[in-house]
Amino acid sequence: MASTGAVQLGYPLYFLNLLGIWKILGVITVLIPKFPLLKEWAYAGFFIAMSGAIFSQLSSGNPLQKILPSLLLLILTLVSWYFRPADRKVNLTYL
Known part of the structure; x- marks a missing residue:
């Protein structure tokens, strides 16, 4: 149980x-659709949550099998962020 x-x-x-x-x-x-900046914050939140879960498991001395689900979700988050469509990326030309 969680x-x-x-x-x-x-x-x-x-x-x-x-x-x-x-x-x-x-x-x-x-x-x-739309809201690319908000999407960047959502991806950042997922990254922080999953990396925090990994470090929590590591600091508790848990075995690799307890770390793998968080690691998999972290990798999926990074892959999803990297391969997102161009219309969902932040346009930084105005900065």
């Missing part, structure tokens, strides 16, 4: 609710 794992890592249970809500909002943001 709550058991969070408690073992030292996180309070309310953190799971907060993280879950932000992840759902991030997925919606990535899937809807």
Whole structure:
């Protein structure tokens, strides 16, 4: 159960609710058209969440099998960000 794992890592249970809500909002943001800057923030949030999960598992001394799901999601996040369509990228020509 996810709550058991969070408690073992030292996180309070309310953190799971907060993280879950932000992840759902991030997925919606990535899937809807337009808002490229908001999409960049969503990808950054996914990267921070997954890299934080990896470091939490590593610092707890957990075996590789507990780290792999977070690592896979981090890799999928990076691949999705890198191969996103051009119309979903931030246009920096105005800066």
